[in-house]
Amino acid sequence: MxxxxxxxxxxxxxxxxxxxxxxxxxxxxxxxxxxxxxxxxxxxxxxxxxxxxxxxxxxxxxxxxxxxxxxxxxxxxxxxxxxxxxxxxxxPRYLVAQVYWFIYYIVLQQIFSFQGLSYCLSALLGSKTNFKTHFLKTxxxxxxxxxxxxxxxxxxxxxxxxxxxxxxxxxxxxxxxxxxxxxxxxxxxxxxxxxxxxxxxxxxxxxxxxxxxxxxxxxxxxxxxxxxx
CATH class of the missing domain: 3.40.630.20 (Peptidase C15, pyroglutamyl peptidase I-like)
Structure with missing residues (x-):
């Protein structure tokens, strides 16, 4: 195959x-x-x-x-x-670089969720713990x-x-x-x-x-x- x-x-x-x-x-x-x-x-x-x-x-x-x-x-x-x-x-730390699109996520993205909101808030607050916790490994x-x-x-x-x-x-x-x-x-x-x-x-x-x-x-x-x- x-x-x-x-x-x-x-x-x-x-x-x-x-x-x-x-x-x-x-x-x-x-x-x-x-x-x-x-x-x-x-x-x-x-x-x-x-x-x-x-x-x-x-x-x-x-x-x-x-x-x-x-x-x-x-x-x-x-x-x-x-x-x-x-x-x-x-x-999901890529959201740090996209915080300035925060309203865009909320208004336009169909896949936006409260989980995504928590990632953005972590970025705004400078927390790295959440990102390490959500590390996805190949x-x-x-x-x-x-x-x-x-x-x-x-x-x-x-x-x-x-x-x-x-x-x-x-x-x-x-x-x-x-x-x-x-x-x-x-x-x-x-x-x-x-x-x-x-x-x-x-x-x-x-x-x-x-x-x-x-x-x-x-x-x-x-x-x-x-x-x-």
Whole structure:
């Protein structure tokens, strides 16, 4: 059975940006005829999501519901980083950067809740305890995922803004509605002629290892089902 992987990227968010590195990386991968000749991997792309947490999350979750992928890989740009960074998880602390949209949440967002209000109030009061309590961790073993990769490392800082917001919303959805689906967030540095080849090599290896992870999860599920029977 093939492994289905959904990959997402963002649009630019500043007028002087010609492109978003996350989208540049997916575009390179998408242009390759057969990046995984020895594995049954089906890639599907949701590129150039808006740089806005809730519209981006709605689009990503709608595609997840439609496609029902085995793995979701959300990608975003990190201009200050020099390597691919795979995020361990996410919290709702992205709301700190969006406090000035507080009224927008209350008036316009259908998914606004009292829980969301508590997050915003924590941001306004400067409390970090609530965010740590609501940390959502990826189910993927990231240490195994990045072991031996030359251009990739783990990260515990998903960015506190739209990147972390999307990651948190997707992880939250998967926890509640598709717990067997894996999800990671990958931050991509600005791509240059010098770094594009090794970064793309690492990224392919990440996808290949995730396909192996999916195979192991399926085997474990079959064992659990057999044992329960």
């Amino acid at each position: 093939p492994t289905t992987i959904l990959l997402t990227s963002f649009q630019t968010w500043l007028p002087d940006q010609k492109s978003n590195a996350s989208d540049d990386l997916l575009l390179k991968l998408q242009a390759e005829n057969d990046p995984f000749p020895d594995q049954a991997i089906f890639l599907t792309f949701l590129r150039q999501l808006p740089v806005d947490v809730f519209p981006a999350s709605d689009l990503a979750i709608a595609q997840i519901e439609h496609l029902q992928p085995d793995v979701v890989i959300c990608c975003g740009m990190a201009e200050s980083r020099s390597q691919l960074t795979v995020e361990a998880g996410a919290t 189910a993927v073993d990231l240490e195994d995922l990045v072991e031996g990769l030359t251009e990739t490392e783990m990260s515990y800082d998903a960015g506190k803004f739209v990147c972390e917001g999307l990651y948190y919303q997707v992880l939250s959805y998967l926890r509640d509605y598709a717990p067997t689906t894996g999800c990671i967030f990958v931050h991509v540095p600005v791509l240059t002629p010098e770094n594009i080849s090794p970064i793309l090599t690492d990224f392919r290896l990440i996808l290949s290892r995730l396909a192996i992870w999916v195979t192991i999860q399926r085997q474990n599920q079959r064992i659990d089902t057999t044992t329960a029977a």
